[in-house]
Amino acid sequence: xxxxxxxxxxxxxxxxxxxxxxxxxxxxxxxxxxxxxxxxxxxxxxxxxxxxxxxxxxxxxxxxxxxxxxxxxxxxxxxxxxxxxxxxxxxxxxxxxxxxxxxxxxxxxxxxxxxxxxxxxxxxxxxxxxxxxxxxxxxxxxxxxxxxxxxxxxxxxxxxxxxxxxxxxxxxxxxxxxxxxxxxxxxxxxxxxxxxxxxxxxxxxxxxxxxxxxxxxxxxxxxxxxxxxxxxxxxxxxxxxxxxxxxxxxxxxxxxxxxxxxxxxxxxxxxxxxxxxxxxxxxxxxxxxxxxxxxxxxxxxxxxxxxxxxxxxxxxxxxxxxxxxxxxxxxxxxxxxxxxxxxxxxxxxxxxxxxxxxxxxxxxxxxxxxxxxxxxxxxxxxxxxxxxxxxxxxxxxxxxxxxxxxxxxxxxxxxxxxxxxxxxxxxxxxxxxxxxxxxxxxxxxxxxxxxxxxxxxxxxxxxxxxxxxxxxxxxxxxxxxxxxxxxxxxxxxxxxxxxxxxxxxxxxxxxxxxxxxxxxxxxx
Amino acid sequence: xxxxxxxxxxxxxxxxxxxxxxxxxxxxxxxxxxxxxxxxxxxxxxxxxxxxxxxxxxxxxxxxxxxxxxxxxxxxxxxxxxxxxxxxxxxxxxxxxxxxxxxxx
Numbered sequence: 001x002x003x004x005x006x007x008x009x010x011x012x013x014x015x016x017x018x019x020x021x022x023x024x025x026x027x028x029x030x031x032x033x034x035x036x037x038x039x040x041x042x043x044x045x046x047x048x049x050x051x052x053x054x055x056x057x058x059x060x061x062x063x064x065x066x067x068x069x070x071x072x073x074x075x076x077x078x079x080x081x082x083x084x085x086x087x088x089x090x091x092x093x094x095x096x097x098x099x100x101x102x103x104x105x106x107x108x109x110x111x112x113x114x115x116x117x118x119x120x121x122x123x124x125x126x127x128x129x130x131x132x133x134x135x136x137x138x139x140x141x142x143x144x145x146x147x148x149x150x151x152x153x154x155x156x157x158x159x160x161x162x163x164x165x166x167x168x169x170x171x172x173x174x175x176x177x178x179x180x181x182x183x184x185x186x187x188x189x190x191x192x193x194x195x196x197x198x199x200x201x202x203x204x205x206x207x208x209x210x211x212x213x214x215x216x217x218x219x220x221x222x223x224x225x226x227x228x229x230x231x232x233x234x235x236x237x238x239x240x241x242x243x244x245x246x247x248x249x250x251x252x253x254x255x256x257x258x259x260x261x262x263x264x265x266x267x268x269x270x271x272x273x274x275x276x277x278x279x280x281x282x283x284x285x286x287x288x289x290x291x292x293x294x295x296x297x298x299x300x301x302x303x304x305x306x307x308x309x310x311x312x313x314x315x316x317x318x319x320x321x322x323x324x325x326x327x328x329x330x331x332x333x334x335x336x337x338x339x340x341x342x343x344x345x346x347x348x349x350x351x352x353x354x355x356x357x358x359x360x361x362x363x364x365x366x367x368x369x370x371x372x373x374x375x376x377x378x379x380x381x382x383x384x385x386x387x388x389x390x391x392x393x394x395x396x397x398x399x400x401x402x403x404x405x406x407x408x409x410x411x412x413x414x415x416x417x418x419x420x421x422x423x424x425x426x427x428x429x430x431x432x433x434x435x436x437x438x439x440x441x442x443x444x445x446x447x448x449x450x451x452x453x454x455x456x457x458x459x460x461x462x463x464x465x466x467x468x469x470x471x472x473x474x475x476x477x478x479x480x481x482x483x484x485x486x487x488x489x490x491x492x493x494x495x496x497x498x499x500x501x502x503x504x505x506x507x508x509x510x511x512x513x514x515x516x517x518x519x520x521x522x523x524x
Numbered sequence: 525x526x527x528x529x530x531x532x533x534x535x536x537x538x539x540x541x542x543x544x545x546x547x548x549x550x551x552x553x554x555x556x557x558x559x560x561x562x563x564x565x566x567x568x569x570x571x572x573x574x575x576x577x578x579x580x581x582x583x584x585x586x587x588x589x590x591x592x593x594x595x596x597x598x599x600x601x602x603x604x605x606x607x608x609x610x611x612x613x614x615x616x617x618x619x620x621x622x623x624x625x626x627x628x629x
Contacts, residue, residue: 093592094573101562104609107606108609109555228586236587239587244573279618286609289603293600296599
């Protein structure tokens with residue numbers, strides 16, 4: 001490709017980003033109107049606990065697969081990974097591979113036993129044959145910590161993104177997101193949340209597909225031409241691994257957090273209760289993995305297209321991290337109207353993800369803490385639903401407050417922290433309770449506490465916070481993500497404590513409940 | 525609700541039956557082999573990136589590097605692995621589960 005042609009393809013220096021775009025505003029209102037109508041329809045079907053927490057277990061495997069993909073494809077991964085590829089090249093793909101490879105593990109190790117043994121939360125499974133109260137307390141702490149950090153990252157990202165997209169005030173954006181998602185969860189429970197996820201997943205996947213097609217059209221629909229353009233403009237090194245991994249232990253630790261953290265995210269695990277049986281649970285992971293994989297392929301192409309067509313300087317000029325790459329590319333290939341569409345999809349994406357997080361947080365508070373800790377496992381459904389709804393409102397308000405408090409803070413590390421806590425506090429206890437007969441109550445409590453505390457303490461001592469945020473020259477703990485140490489510690493602690501003090505009743509129940517684990521006999 | 529036909533077994537008998545033990549054992553063999561395969565592929569890739577970046581930068585086309593088909597291939601491979609599990613579970617596992625469940629009822 002000649003260089004004059006390359007210049008022609010470069011971005012115009014002006015962008016309508018940050019000004020009110022009538023298409024995006026119309027699209028966004030349409031999305032909110034449709035989803036609120038769905039919430040109204042879902043509200044009429046949401047009376048019992050099983051309907052509120054698990055959509056009456058009436059979601060099909062395929063639908064749940066789309067909804068899982070919807071829960072997982074956050075605005076951070078859409079805009080963030082495309083931006084990473086657009087500014088750093090191939091390294092962005094290494095990052096997205098880490099996010100994908102956890103899904104097969106969910107399938108092989110967790111999905112079916114989780115579906116068969118549990119009711120509404122993953123703590124149901126951990127507590128199944130152990131003493132309820134201590135397990136419910138620690139596992140809800142694990143859940144709520146994961147959700148809180150994930151939620152803060154999403155809310156702060158949402159405020160900033162909407163400000164850039166629509167020119168709306170950060171504060172207003174945060175309040176709008178908090179209020180709309182609270183309405184979904186409060187009135188429509190899991191039924192509304194699931195359909196919001198499904199609509200959002202379809203919009204996001206089709207929007208990204210169109211964006212890729214429009215971009216590839218400029219290269220004669222040949223990815224090879226696209227790579228050629230990237231290589232001639234920014235150097236061949238953009239097409240190979242660069243500086244993403246310098247320390248192999250760092251790579252291993254982040255890899256573990258991304259891979260196994262996925263298998264410990266409460267809002268993902270909760271989705272397995274919305275399908276009728278283990279067979280549908282398994283199908284939903286297959287569908288979700290396919291869509292998420294396809295999505296990462298799209299973000300990879302979007303990133304390179306943005307780099308080639310919009311140009312690195314233009315992208316980095318608007319946002320250093322490259323987060324606006326996909327949007328700038330949309331504007332350049334499809335005009336202002338298409339930018340409006342993609343911007344509205346990004347906004348819808350945030351709404352759907354925070355709704356999923358809030359619902360799983362509310363379930364943890366009402367089902368794990370209220371019923372099993374305060375009411376000792378006996379609860380009337382009405383009381384439980386009341387608490388679940390109050391918890392939803394409280395979490396809605398909390399998410400708005402956190403979004404406002406953390407305004408302008410560097411919260412990028414919080415997603416990594418959420419994954420580290422999920423991989424260290426939630427995943428080891430869940431896995432050991434499923435596969436290990438001699439796992440005990442004390443073992444579980446120590447394992448969860450060790451995973452959570454090590455994650456929190458080590459992240460503060462890591463370069464992620466000490467160097468990048470606090471500005472020290474060196475960090476006390478060398479790894480950027482603590483999962484390698486915190487997850488190993490959680491497994492080790494769970495094993496040692498369980499072996500030191502055996503729990504006869506738990507081991508006996510492990511045998512007798514195998515019919516439920518493997519055959520689904522008695523599953524709810 | 526249990527009906528007493530000659531073939532009926534109590535839950536305890538099922539748990540102790542060789543068929544059930546075989547089922548559980550096979551389920552975990554399949555799962556662990558697939559899990560191990562995924563771990564080897566993913567961490568093998570990460571370690572190659574860490575220690576032998578140059579190999580991945582090898583050109584296989586005019587500009588295309590080896591890293592690109594490998595990276596995208598891992599995504600495809602992960603999905604195919606979930607497909608393999610679903611295929612096995614739907615055909616083999618579910619049949620055995622149904623046979624055992626029939627004996628209880």
